[in-house]
Amino acid sequence: MNAQPATALRAEWIDIGQLDDIPRQGARTVKTPGGDIAIFRTMDDQIFALWDRCPHKGGPLSQGIVHGHAITCPLHNWVISLENGEAQGHDSGCVHRFRVKIEAGRVLLDGAACSANAA
Numbered sequence: 566m567n568a569q570p571a572t573a574l575r576a577e578w579i580d581i582g583q584l585d586d587i588p589r590q591g592a593r594t595v596k597t598p599g600g601d602i603a604i605f606r607t608m609d610d611q612i613f614a615l616w617d618r619c620p621h622k623g624g625p626l627s628q629g630i631v632h633g634h635a636i637t638c639p640l641h642n643w644v645i646s647l648e649n650g651e652a653q654g655h656d657s658g659c660v661h662r663f664r665v666k667i668e669a670g671r672v673l674l675d676g677a678a679c680s681a682n683a684a
């Protein structure tokens with residue numbers, strides 16, 4: 566059995582900008598080959614990253630309304646949890662979530678996001 570080098574197991578983080586570039590209760594998008602990823606900032610300065618596609622009919626979640634740790638889609642008002650990507654209430658569906666973190670005021674997105682595909 567071949568062992569993987571330790572560096573191959575380590576997560577690669579991509580610096581996507583300053584936390585302060587994202588308004589509280591707002592979002593910005595990051596373009597990747599697989600589709601746009603929406604980065605959300607909540608009122609309590611937590612950040613979350615999801616595909617910018619609503620699980621209902623593909624609405625742009627980055628243009629929705631952030632409240633608590635959820636986003637309301639601008640098209641038909643589905644509410645999606647930022648914590649797990651799942652539709653809330655009576656709606657069902659899920660949007661993929663990516664790892665994201667803040668270090669020294671910079672937002673770092675899991676490098677695996679850039680090889681993922683929204684389709």
Ligand code: FES
Pocket residue numbers: 619620621622623624638639640641642643
């Ligand atoms: S596309 Fe988001 S609620 Fe319909």
